[in-house]
Amino acid sequence: MSRQYVKISREEFEKFMKPFKARTSIRSVEGEIIHRIPLQNDFSIWVYSTVSPKTGYSRERGADAIRTVLMYKNRKAVMRESKTLRTTTWEKNLRQKIEDLTNRTTEYKCPWGHGLVRRPGKKGKGSFYGCSMFPECRYTYKGEKRLSEVYDPKKVPPTPEKKAK
Ligand SMILES: [Zn+2]
DSSP: OOOOBOOOBHHHHHHHHGGGTOEEEEETTTTEEEEEEEOGGGEEEEEEOOBOTTTSBBSSTTTOOBEEEEEETTTEEEEEOOOBOOBTTHHHHHHHHHHHHHHHEEEEEOTTSOEEEEEEOGGGOSEEEEETTTTTOOOBOOSSSOGGGSOOGGGOOOOOOOOOO
16 A cells, blocks of 8 residues: 655745744754754754755655654653654644644653653553653652652752662
């Protein structure tokens, strides 16, 4: 079965991104335009458009797909969605993925001041609050106190030591 791929123009992609108030930057290595959507608590979503600034169009159809990555402080990839194929329904599919990642962000911080995200539970059941700096920080919220009080800048515990094992 063959999928129906479409060519996406730079204008078309920018129009789609407009409601998300994204900022654009150009990736030098692959020469692909990245749209960065700023979110709460230093999170952002990076959308790798596959659109080349040189041609103004998406690269060879079917050769690659649109990637969406949740970033923390623009340097740590926290989680990513499955790729969005450039089929006729790309806009609907991509919008869904952006919404899913947006809903993973929270306003809360771990005791060391990193943003907390909602991570999917085991076998896809439920979700839990975990640190965006995993695996460097393995903090997970277990309901010991109100989530809004987890981060108290005056009472930051010592940095968790890296396990020797
Ligand atoms: Zn943390």
